[in-house]
Amino acid sequence: MESIITWYARWIREGKLPVTSDWNAELRLKFTVQDPCQLVRKSLGDSIANDLRFVVKKLVGEENFVDMHPNKSNNYCCGGGGGALQAGFPEQRRAYGLRKRNQILATGAHYCIAPCHNCHSQIHDLAEYYGKKWHTIHLWTLICLSLGILGENERAYLGDELAALGL
Amino acid sequence: MCLTCGLCSSGCPASGLEGMDPRKFVRMAALGMGETLLQTPWVWMCTMCKRCQHVCPMHIDIPALVYEARQHWPREKRPRGIVASCDASLKTETSSAMGVSPTDFEFVVRDMLDEVRTTQKGFENIVAPLNKKGAMFFLNQNSREPVTEPDEMVPLWKILNYVGADWTYGTLGWAAENYCMFAADDEAWERIVRTKVQAVEDLGAKIWLNTE
Numbered sequence: 574m575e576s577i578i579t580w581y582a583r584w585i586r587e588g589k590l591p592v593t594s595d596w597n598a599e600l601r602l603k604f605t606v607q608d609p610c611q612l613v614r615k616s617l618g619d620s621i622a623n624d625l626r627f628v629v630k631k632l633v634g635e636e637n638f639v640d641m642h643p644n645k646s647n648n649y650c651c652g653g654g655g656g657a658l659q660a661g662f663p664e665q666r667r668a669y670g671l672r673k674r675n676q677i678l679a680t681g682a683h684y685c686i687a688p689c690h691n692c693h694s695q696i697h698d699l700a701e702y703y704g705k706k707w708h709t710i711h712l713w714t715l716i717c718l719s720l721g722i723l724g725e726n727e728r729a730y731l732g733d734e735l736a737a738l739g740l
Numbered sequence: 741m742c743l744t745c746g747l748c749s750s751g752c753p754a755s756g757l758e759g760m761d762p763r764k765f766v767r768m769a770a771l772g773m774g775e776t777l778l779q780t781p782w783v784w785m786c787t788m789c790k791r792c793q794h795v796c797p798m799h800i801d802i803p804a805l806v807y808e809a810r811q812h813w814p815r816e817k818r819p820r821g822i823v824a825s826c827d828a829s830l831k832t833e834t835s836s837a838m839g840v841s842p843t844d845f846e847f848v849v850r851d852m853l854d855e856v857r858t859t860q861k862g863f864e865n866i867v868a869p870l871n872k873k874g875a876m877f878f879l880n881q882n883s884r885e886p887v888t889e890p891d892e893m894v895p896l897w898k899i900l901n902y903v904g905a906d907w908t909y910g911t912l913g914w915a916a917e918n919y920c921m922f923a924a925d926d927e928a929w930e931r932i933v934r935t936k937v938q939a940v941e942d943l944g945a946k947i948w949l950n951t952e
């Protein structure tokens with residue numbers, strides 16, 4: 574099994590996926606990224622975390638990427654793993670997620686990219702629960718936004734400043 | 741064995757929930773206090789994320805202990821949401837924890853594809869192949885996409901079309917999730933993995949591509 578993130582990185586390097594961060598040159602929106610435990614620490618390690626950063630930096634601009642600390646293989650779990658989203662302990666799940674919330678807030682990012690559906694659900698829920706301080710998005714949204722091919726109905730997780738960009 | 745250094749606990753977001761933390765868990769196991777460990781619902785709050793093991797100087801596999809404790813819970817006492825998701829995935833050849841059948845999945849993909857082709861300029865010829873033989877990539881997909889947000893599958897298709905990738909979905913075994921692993925049901929966990937691998941092999945795909 575391989576991760577599509579490895580392939581995104583490869584396609585960008587080969588010029589098949591000519592993404593740019595031009596759309597963000599003036600907006601200067603800040604982005605951080607969640608390293609999914611399942612993908613990084615528990616399977617492919619720092620190499621996939623590095624591919625992920627390569628892709629994200631190309632998409633948003635190097636200066637607009639802010640890493641969480643700690644990160645990569647040392648990152649904290651979002652709190653949605655291990656079945657927690659279905660375990661029936663929402664209060665404890667959100668208490669667990671406090672650490673992720675603090676980590677995200679410390680980056681000052683407007684957007685947190687969550688390239689795993691479990692992480693996305695949990696981090697999105699944390700944002701809703703703890704005062705809507707950031708947006709939580711899928712990686713594919715950003716790639717299509719950068720390529721100028723993101724459709725109208727594919728923007729559910731974008732904030733106001735990006736809701737109509739490139740339409 | 742454990743040096744009681746506490747590195748695991750200080751880096752564990754589940755520390756303190758239910759009065760438990762990973763160091764305490766390991767210590768109690770070492771002291772033969774297994775009965776208490778088999779009772780605490782904390783084992784369902786630890787996400788088995790392996791960060792404790794990653795920072796432990798002795799590399800103690802605490803999540804494996806947690807997994808074992810989960811296994812000791814009678815199935816009917818384990819969190820209903822997790823067990824129900826596992827059971828749902830065992831009932832359909834798609835392995836979907838939300839119980840999506842092969843025909844449901846096919847319907848959603850075709851329906852969404854039709855919509856994109858007819859409403860989005862420049863995407864009149866976009867493809868989302870189902871059960872194509874010998875493709876380079878067999879794509880998996882989290883069940884939440886076809887069930888709760890089918891529009892979110894489209895950006896992925898657009899990227900794959902953009903680069904000219906040779907890919908396919910399988911109507912069988914496409915679901916990315918595996919709640920049987922979280923339910924600590926070894927046999928079911930293995931069955932789910934085998935179903936998925938079989939689906940990839942039956943279509944002769946070269947790479948099983950994880951989309952999350």
Ligand code: SF4
Pocket residue numbers: 741742743744745746747748749762763766792795796797798799800
């Ligand atoms: S990090 Fe390892 S050695 Fe240190 S207290 Fe935890 S289990 Fe024991």
Ligand code: SF4
Pocket residue numbers: 650748751752753754755761762785786787788789790791792793802803806
């Ligand atoms: S595996 Fe469990 S105990 Fe270890 S750091 Fe993660 S949540 Fe904490």
